[in-house]
Amino acid sequence: MTDLFLAHCRELIGADHVLTEDADVSPYLSDWRGRYMGRARAVLRPADPQQVAGLVQLCAAHRVPVVPQGGRTGLVIGSVPDESGRAVVLSLRRLNRIRAVDGINRTMTVDAGCILHDIQQAAGAAGMLFPLSLAAEGSCTIGGNLATNAGGTGVLRYGNTRELCLGLEVVTAQGELWNGLRGLRKDNTGYDLRDLYIGAEGTLGVITGAVLKLFPQPKAGITALVALGSCRDALALLKLAQETAGPTLTGYELMSDVCLRLVGKHFPNLPQPFPQTHPQYALLELSSHESEQHAVRLLEETIENALEAGLAQDAVVATSIAQSRALWAIREHIPLAQAADGKNIKHDISVPISRIADFVEKTDALLARAWPGVQVVCFGHLGDGNLHYNIAPPAGTPHEAFLAYQGDVNRIVHDSVADFAGSISAEHGIGALKRDELPRYKAQVELDLMRAIKAALDPLGIMNPGKIL
Amino acid sequence: MTDLFLAHCRELIGADHVLTEDADVSPYLSDWRGRYMGRARAVLRPADPQQVAGLVQLCAAHRVPVVPQGGRTGLVIGSVPDESGRAVVLSLRRLNRIRAVDGINRTMTVDAGCILHDIQQAAGAAGMLFPLSLAAEGSCTIGGNLATNAGGTGVLRYGNTRELCLGLEVVTAQGELWNGLRGLRKDNTGYDLRDLYIGAEGTLGVITGAVLKLFPQPKAGITALVALGSCRDALALLKLAQETAGPTLTGYELMSDVCLRLVGKHFPNLPQPFPQTHPQYALLELSSHESEQHAVRLLEETIENALEAGLAQDAVVATSIAQSRALWAIREHIPLAQAADGKNIKHDISVPISRIADFVEKTDALLARAWPGVQVVCFGHLGDGNLHYNIAPPAGTPHEAFLAYQGDVNRIVHDSVADFAGSISAEHGIGALKRDELPRYKAQVELDLMRAIKAALDPLGIMNPGKIL
Numbered sequence: 016m017t018d019l020f021l022a023h024c025r026e027l028i029g030a031d032h033v034l035t036e037d038a039d040v041s042p043y044l045s046d047w048r049g050r051y052m053g054r055a056r057a058v059l060r061p062a063d064p065q066q067v068a069g070l071v072q073l074c075a076a077h078r079v080p081v082v083p084q085g086g087r088t089g090l091v092i093g094s095v096p097d098e099s100g101r102a103v104v105l106s107l108r109r110l111n112r113i114r115a116v117d118g119i120n121r122t123m124t125v126d127a128g129c130i131l132h133d134i135q136q137a138a139g140a141a142g143m144l145f146p147l148s149l150a151a152e153g154s155c156t157i158g159g160n161l162a163t164n165a166g167g168t169g170v171l172r173y174g175n176t177r178e179l180c181l182g183l184e185v186v187t188a189q190g191e192l193w194n195g196l197r198g199l200r201k202d203n204t205g206y207d208l209r210d211l212y213i214g215a216e217g218t219l220g221v222i223t224g225a226v227l228k229l230f231p232q233p234k235a236g237i238t239a240l241v242a243l244g245s246c247r248d249a250l251a252l253l254k255l256a257q258e259t260a261g262p263t264l265t266g267y268e269l270m271s272d273v274c275l276r277l278v279g280k281h282f283p284n285l286p287q288p289f290p291q292t293h294p295q296y297a298l299l300e301l302s303s304h305e306s307e308q309h310a311v312r313l314l315e316e317t318i319e320n321a322l323e324a325g326l327a328q329d330a331v332v333a334t335s336i337a338q339s340r341a342l343w344a345i346r347e348h349i350p351l352a353q354a355a356d357g358k359n360i361k362h363d364i365s366v367p368i369s370r371i372a373d374f375v376e377k378t379d380a381l382l383a384r385a386w387p388g389v390q391v392v393c394f395g396h397l398g399d400g401n402l403h404y405n406i407a408p409p410a411g412t413p414h415e416a417f418l419a420y421q422g423d424v425n426r427i428v429h430d431s432v433a434d435f436a437g438s439i440s441a442e443h444g445i446g447a448l449k450r451d452e453l454p455r456y457k458a459q460v461e462l463d464l465m466r467a468i469k470a471a472l473d474p475l476g477i478m479n480p481g482k483i484l
Numbered sequence: 485m486t487d488l489f490l491a492h493c494r495e496l497i498g499a500d501h502v503l504t505e506d507a508d509v510s511p512y513l514s515d516w517r518g519r520y521m522g523r524a525r526a527v528l529r530p531a532d533p534q535q536v537a538g539l540v541q542l543c544a545a546h547r548v549p550v551v552p553q554g555g556r557t558g559l560v561i562g563s564v565p566d567e568s569g570r571a572v573v574l575s576l577r578r579l580n581r582i583r584a585v586d587g588i589n590r591t592m593t594v595d596a597g598c599i600l601h602d603i604q605q606a607a608g609a610a611g612m613l614f615p616l617s618l619a620a621e622g623s624c625t626i627g628g629n630l631a632t633n634a635g636g637t638g639v640l641r642y643g644n645t646r647e648l649c650l651g652l653e654v655v656t657a658q659g660e661l662w663n664g665l666r667g668l669r670k671d672n673t674g675y676d677l678r679d680l681y682i683g684a685e686g687t688l689g690v691i692t693g694a695v696l697k698l699f700p701q702p703k704a705g706i707t708a709l710v711a712l713g714s715c716r717d718a719l720a721l722l723k724l725a726q727e728t729a730g731p732t733l734t735g736y737e738l739m740s741d742v743c744l745r746l747v748g749k750h751f752p753n754l755p756q757p758f759p760q761t762h763p764q765y766a767l768l769e770l771s772s773h774e775s776e777q778h779a780v781r782l783l784e785e786t787i788e789n790a791l792e793a794g795l796a797q798d799a800v801v802a803t804s805i806a807q808s809r810a811l812w813a814i815r816e817h818i819p820l821a822q823a824a825d826g827k828n829i830k831h832d833i834s835v836p837i838s839r840i841a842d843f844v845e846k847t848d849a850l851l852a853r854a855w856p857g858v859q860v861v862c863f864g865h866l867g868d869g870n871l872h873y874n875i876a877p878p879a880g881t882p883h884e885a886f887l888a889y890q891g892d893v894n895r896i897v898h899d900s901v902a903d904f905a906g907s908i909s910a911e912h913g914i915g916a917l918k919r920d921e922l923p924r925y926k927a928q929v930e931l932d933l934m935r936a937i938k939a940a941l942d943p944l945g946i947m948n949p950g951k952i953l
């Protein structure tokens with residue numbers, strides 16, 4: 016019964032770290048966007064991987080579902096329990112040590128509960144770069160980043176979290192501790208378990224530690240905002256920038272005029288970069304390992320070529336760190352401005368980069384036909400083919416009322432994504448939020464393979480049930 | 485019975501492509517290094533993925549083991565059947581179409597049986613680069629590269645084959661065709677099946693197609709050979725080169741003086757780069773997206789810094805493509821010179837880059853204690869922590885006689901690799917060759933996870949049996 020299981024938990028990790036009072040438990044139950052609140056039998060706060068293993072063994076023995084949780088900043092209801100109250104939340108936040116930094120191997124070994132920002136800082140203190148960067152970096156944990164294969168603004172040059180990880184430590188669904196903390200660039204000795212746990216959202220086991228890749232710190236970064244006539248021109252500029260700037264191009268973000276106007280409306284103190292409005296804007300970030308002069312030269316070359324080719328309508332180059340921050344602030348304030356404007360229907364989609372303009376044109380038209388005047392707030396990581404394609408109601412329709420169409424809107428957008436051979440979750444994951452949509456967009460054979468793996472590695476079905484599958 | 489199964493095969497793919505005569509079959513049975521010859525019930529040569537699926541369905545129904553085969557250039561006896569004669573060889577060589585090239589998305593979709601060199605050429609013809617490059621590129625297939633997660637000389641900058649693949653098409657062990665040919669930089673919609681099949685050496689299914697990443701073609705490449713006092717100095721130079729040259733450093737190979745002398749002995753027509761001998765040599769390759777001048781400047785800066793720091797004893801910079809080829813030729817002739825010198829005991833190991841010098845020192849000493857005068861022919865991809873650490877007998881001991889100690893030599897080298905947290909197969913895979921060694925170096929929990937996955941995806945055990953597990 017309940018008491019026996021919790022008594023064992025208390026014995027293992029100390030009574031102070033087994034939370035059962037409502038007031039203590041509730042902060043662990045609600046999803047980041049505040050749309051969902053689950054229930055839990057308890058919150059368990061182990062101190063180290065061995066305690067995690069011991070707790071999962073207890074959960075397996077007592078058939079108690081386990082919901083691993085990091086910073087609880089996920090956007091797909093992946094790290095909070097369902098409403099049954101049967102599950103325990105396994106918080107990894109006390110596993111927060113940076114275990115080792117190796118300057119020659121360019122690796123850092125960390126606990127899963129380390130905050131991303133702390134990892135970035137530790138890399139910087141050692142004269143290196145950990146390039147994962149995203150809005151929640153001040154509170155998300157690396158374990159959560161790994162479990163969801165988080166993306167962010169550095170993917171164009173450095174890849175997703177998956178590409179930034181060399182090795183993992185994992186507690187299996189049986190409560191065994193697997194030490195896969197390898198710091199190797201090459202290792203072909205069997206199945207790639209690392210990449211199976213990465214992105215599995217805690218449904219196959221609990222990530223407790225990782226070996227991360229570090230990179231030489233660039234000597235200078237420089238930012239520009241280029242005004243463009245269309246999404247198609249933004250694609251042409253991306254190609255031109257990659258050819259001109261090569262590997263120094265580290266970021267390429269797209270924002271529509273709708274986005275800039277929203278930011279201007281809700282954050283009037285942020286400077287507006289251009290005197291006139293333009294249909295689209297691309298934010299370019301260049302990083303040089305040589306000098307600031309080098310980055311400036313390549314950026315100027317890129318912009319000159321774009322102006323000559325008739326691609327750019329206007330451009331501003333940040334000439335100071337403050338100006339660069341101001342340009343990025345516009346991009347970063349889009350989700351905040353949207354939230355201030357009222358609830359909207361969000362999508363995190365990707366298509367092949369070459370098809371983005373066609374996707375946007377076609378999907379805009381489909382939505383306008385269904386809801387004349389509908390507002391599309393489209394921005395994101397164009398260099399990765401990843402857009403946040405968010406939908407707000409036509410002027411005059413209350414935001415809350417429009418949410419009733421969420422299912423219909425999702426259907427139109429995601430069907431269109433499928434038509435363009437894209438993904439309905441580019442960087443956020445599936446969680447509970449998109450679980451029911453998955454069977455519509457995945458072939459039966461792929462779902463069968465996923466289910467076979469789930470059944471093989473978690474035969475009791477206790478790991479984060481109700482997520483993904 | 486035999487006849488019925490083969491009759492079905494003939495019906496499916498045509499009698500001409502079901503080979504059963506000894507003379508037709510035997511070219512498919514021997515391993516690349518000529519140490520092993522298996523037997524097969526037949527060789528099946530399907531024309532397309534649908535035929536592959538149909539054949540695997542037949543094999544599953546008749547419980548016939550399947551050995552997928554590409555260019556048969558693998559080095560660990562992974563693509564040839566065992567001696568039972570029960571298995572069929574499934575040759576992918578007729579699946580050799582380049583299906584599509586997308587210049588904006590920077591992707592190429594290919595059949596698994598495409599020759600690597602043909603893919604490189606097709607990328608070049610489209611003004612782009614497919615950076616996978618290895619000795620067997622003229623005859624290996626991309627399907628084999630994927631199945632073994634091949635490495636090569638471009639890993640430092642571009643990653644292993646795994647990092648160069650966005651999507652896969654696979655025939656499962658049940659003979660179902662999974663279309664995972666996604667050309668997406670970001671896709672977080674469930675378990676990472678792609679990376680599970682990559683590196684699985686055909687033991688979980690048959691790769692029939694892939695979406696590959698392409699890169700902008702560098703405008704210039706430049707090569708230098710730097711003479712060094714020790715392996716430790718080679719490590720310090722690597723760090724210095726990465727800091728000075730940043731992402732333009734695309735190759736960093738190590739060769740010992742023993743290697744250069746072997747090449748000089750067997751290929752006296754190749755120019756020797758230095759008037760004096762030095763303990764170690766590093767081959768540096770820089771690629772610039774800007775200009776040749778840019779690459780030259782960064783290379784000269786690197787070498788000047790290395791000379792000033794007392795790291796480099798001497799250096800030559802190639803000032804023409806012919807000179808660059810001559811420097812690479814030395815590196816590429818090491819395995820050939822070794823073969824000409826007589827059979828030796830090969831290892832394909834990796835350790836964390838920071839520990840390479842310690843590993844070499846310690847392992848050299850262990851071997852010298854066991855076999856005084858033993859020759860270590862050590863070279864490889866130092867930038868990836870991957871060495872080919874090959875052992876030849878002391879002068880006077882016949883090479884063939886020394887092979888009797890192969891098991892003892894492997895034990896010393898691989899135990900030492902394990903002491904340094906390394907891998908006993910960095911880029912070649914496990915195959916049948918290293919299968920029996922795996923349990924010594926993998927934890928039980930990892931082997932159990934691998935076996936659970938194998939049983940889940942290939943419950944009949946028909947996919948390339950006797951390989952890896």
